[in-house]
Amino acid sequence: MKPSFSAPQRFLLRPCNADDLAALERFAAASPVGITTLPNNRAALADRLARSCHAFATEDASGEEIYLFALQEIGNERVIGISGIAARAGFSDRFYSFRNEFVVHRSSALGVSTRIHTLHLCHDLTDVSLLISFHIDAAYANTLAPQLLSRARLLFIAGHPERFADRLAAESAGIADDNGRCPLWDAVGRRFFGMDYPAVERLTGGRSKSFIADLMPPSPVYVPLLPEEAQWAIGQLHPVAELPFSILLDEGFDTDTYVDIFDGGPTVQERIAMLKTVGRARMLAVQRVEQADSEPGQSWQIIASAELGQFRAVLTQAKTNLELVSLDRVALDALGVMQGDRVRVAQLDVVEPEVAR
Amino acid sequence: MNTLNTLNSTWQLRLAQNEDITALSAFLAASTLELSDPSEHHADDQWLVAVPIAAAAMPSVAMGCIRIRRNIGLAQPRYWYHVGCVVHAAPDLGLFHRQRTLLIGNDHTGCTELSEISTHDRQLDASERRMLTRLLVRSALLLLHRDHLTHANDADPALPALANKVIAGLPGLKDEFGVVPFWQGLGRHFYAGDIGLAQARFGELWLSHVAALLPRHPLVAALLNESAQAAIGCVHADASVLQDALSEVGLRAGEHVNLYDAGPVFEGHLELLRGASGVYTRTLVVQADIEASTWCLLIKAAEGGVADAQLSLLPARVNFQGELLISADDAQRLGLHSGDQVWAEEFKL
Numbered sequence: 001m002k003p004s005f006s007a008p009q010r011f012l013l014r015p016c017n018a019d020d021l022a023a024l025e026r027f028a029a030a031s032p033v034g035i036t037t038l039p040n041n042r043a044a045l046a047d048r049l050a051r052s053c054h055a056f057a058t059e060d061a062s063g064e065e066i067y068l069f070a071l072q073e074i075g076n077e078r079v080i081g082i083s084g085i086a087a088r089a090g091f092s093d094r095f096y097s098f099r100n101e102f103v104v105h106r107s108s109a110l111g112v113s114t115r116i117h118t119l120h121l122c123h124d125l126t127d128v129s130l131l132i133s134f135h136i137d138a139a140y141a142n143t144l145a146p147q148l149l150s151r152a153r154l155l156f157i158a159g160h161p162e163r164f165a166d167r168l169a170a171e172s173a174g175i176a177d178d179n180g181r182c183p184l185w186d187a188v189g190r191r192f193f194g195m196d197y198p199a200v201e202r203l204t205g206g207r208s209k210s211f212i213a214d215l216m217p218p219s220p221v222y223v224p225l226l227p228e229e230a231q232w233a234i235g236q237l238h239p240v241a242e243l244p245f246s247i248l249l250d251e252g253f254d255t256d257t258y259v260d261i262f263d264g265g266p267t268v269q270e271r272i273a274m275l276k277t278v279g280r281a282r283m284l285a286v287q288r289v290e291q292a293d294s295e296p297g298q299s300w301q302i303i304a305s306a307e308l309g310q311f312r313a314v315l316t317q318a319k320t321n322l323e324l325v326s327l328d329r330v331a332l333d334a335l336g337v338m339q340g341d342r343v344r345v346a347q348l349d350v351v352e353p354e355v356a357r
Numbered sequence: 358m359n360t361l362n363t364l365n366s367t368w369q370l371r372l373a374q375n376e377d378i379t380a381l382s383a384f385l386a387a388s389t390l391e392l393s394d395p396s397e398h399h400a401d402d403q404w405l406v407a408v409p410i411a412a413a414a415m416p417s418v419a420m421g422c423i424r425i426r427r428n429i430g431l432a433q434p435r436y437w438y439h440v441g442c443v444v445h446a447a448p449d450l451g452l453f454h455r456q457r458t459l460l461i462g463n464d465h466t467g468c469t470e471l472s473e474i475s476t477h478d479r480q481l482d483a484s485e486r487r488m489l490t491r492l493l494v495r496s497a498l499l500l501l502h503r504d505h506l507t508h509a510n511d512a513d514p515a516l517p518a519l520a521n522k523v524i525a526g527l528p529g530l531k532d533e534f535g536v537v538p539f540w541q542g543l544g545r546h547f548y549a550g551d552i553g554l555a556q557a558r559f560g561e562l563w564l565s566h567v568a569a570l571l572p573r574h575p576l577v578a579a580l581l582n583e584s585a586q587a588a589i590g591c592v593h594a595d596a597s598v599l600q601d602a603l604s605e606v607g608l609r610a611g612e613h614v615n616l617y618d619a620g621p622v623f624e625g626h627l628e629l630l631r632g633a634s635g636v637y638t639r640t641l642v643v644q645a646d647i648e649a650s651t652w653c654l655l656i657k658a659a660e661g662g663v664a665d666a667q668l669s670l671l672p673a674r675v676n677f678q679g680e681l682l683i684s685a686d687d688a689q690r691l692g693l694h695s696g697d698q699v700w701a702e703e704f705k706l
Contacts, residue, residue: 191579224546
């Protein structure tokens with residue numbers, strides 16, 4: 001699905017800083033249990049923020065870094081979205097997923113073949129890089145802001161490949177109600193824990209999900225044996241995950257192979273080089289123009305500065321050629337770059353709305 | 358309808374013959390007789406029938422049967438679920454869950470199996486059925502004991518290896534409408550075909566064919582519905598007589614269940630089953646009047662050959678010389694003679 005927009009706002013993505021704790025708290029508190037990778041706990045959030053600040057500052061990346069980004073309108077300090085990247089999924093531990101597999105059982109004597117859907121507990125995605133913590137202020141869900149919030153991360157990764165794996169994954173929230181009740185958890189996990197998933201999360205005190213997964217059976221789950229409600233939930237999205245998922249789908253992520261072991265939400269993954277934004281990314285020199293008016297030859301571009309700690313990304317309409325990207329003063333200031341600096345540019349496909357801009 | 362009083366009769370147990378088929382059809386399923394011929398005997402597949410021969414007026418027809426199969430699963434694979442255990446523990450969280458697992462396999466391949474243990478229930482009352490079922494099981498084991506002990510030191514490599522593990526499957530739960538909860542919870546998800554047709558076509562081997570469609574990995578029983586879980590290892594109420602007879606000789610539910618109804622597989626090692634320590638070789642002495650003190654189950658010492666499997670239940674007494682005394686009438690009816698060497702054990706009616 002190509003994004004559309006209803007207003008001509010211009011947005012800026014930047015690394016989170018210590019002042020963003022309140023914004024993180026706001027997004028964490030607004031998320032249902034199990035939906036977010038942001039802990040709804042001030043101290044834990046502060047710790048996560050500190051880890052992110054360190055990750056952007058350090059030259060000595062080990063793989064345990066998490067990078068958190070904040071989105072704002074240019075000229076407005078209010079944070080309207082959060083997103084992040086974990087350098088290595090399951091760093092220092094294992095990252096569990098269910099892998100969808102189909103086995104065909106055949107009895108020649110009975111003349112019967114059956115195709116059986118199974119879920120295999122696996123560690124396939126351990127050590128891949130992980131897109132995390134996507135949260136957008138609901139008021140901006142129908143703007144281009146989510147596009148920048150999600151895809152600019154890919155330009156950050158493309159600019160610092162030594163800090164990331166060559167494969168990227170992202171978890172999407174699966175079916176659950178407001179109390180955190182998940183059909184898949186109730187059919188599988190509950191049988192081993194005898195309690196709701198939120199209760200298990202509380203019990204484990206914020207330990208990694210792999211700790212919980214270690215208590216689950218290692219043998220495949222035969223899907224036909226699960227209640228219908230649980231079967232149906234496998235690979236289904238929670239409504240809050242539809243928007244970020246649609247962006248990942250457009251990027252070309254594989255959406256069919258893995259699901260979350262708790263709520264059955266799809267866990268997408270793909271080689272980073274195969275993603276649309278990464279494939280389109282080019283390093284161009286900045287050419288300053290007076291005003292980025294809409295002209296023939298312009299298109300929507302995600303533009304990211306290359307500096308690690310000073311990483312900035314904006315979404316703007318700009319004219320490009322093989323060597324140059326034309327940016328106005330607002331964009332230059334937002335990116336912190338000058339005429340002649342090189343920036344990473346990737347075109348964004350946008351469906352122009354009928355609404356007059 | 359009870360037309361016979363067999364409780365105090367002498368019994369002969371012998372290999373089934375052609376003329377027994379009619380009698381067997383009264384209490385064996387038609388499909389069983391269509392797919393296997395009890396009168397055809399092989400070293401690894403014998404059918405014993407029990408015939409009461411106490412009185413001349415009594416018709417000498419088979420009232421019960423038992424099938425003894427050795428080295429099972431070598432020609433056609435046989436399958437069972439192994440009921441195992443997996444523990445999920447996180448001591449610091451106070452979590453400790455012990456879960457049953459089901460893993461399909463051929464674990465009893467090569468064992469000896471007692472099956473088709475059936476009695477003519479319309480002709481027998483409850484106590485007769487109970488006695489006859491016990492007699493069938495004990496007879497099969499005495500035959501196995503004799504053969505096992507006879508061949509224990511036999512170095513002839515041409516003789517078939519006698520597996521000393523004995524198993525017997527018991528029927529699992531099924532409701533009055535014929536619905537099998539274990540199959541409903543598990544098997545039907547993998548084979549949606551008509552079970553009746555499959556059974557009619559393949560007999561008991563239908564399960565070997567269905568096994569190819571069933572999960573090959575361990576299944577955590579907790580993921581099955583509750584009634585399927587509850588059925589694992591349960592014995593159908595109608596099989597209580599058989600269960601008691603198997604238990605009496607020391608066969609016990611092991612760790613395997615049937616693929617279809619999760620009925621338990623009773624098992625035991627031949628050397629440890631009842632009778633193993635109470636079986637003696639005796640010399641027969643035929644007398645006109647023996648003042649019998651006990652009922653005795655006996656089989657003549659092995660002479661070799663597939664057909665060498667005739668047992669008798671009759672009144673007897675052991676004299677001071679350790680010889681087994683039987684009456685002249687019984688000896689004549691049963692084809693026994695003074696000086697015969699027999700393996701014998703006491704049988705309490």
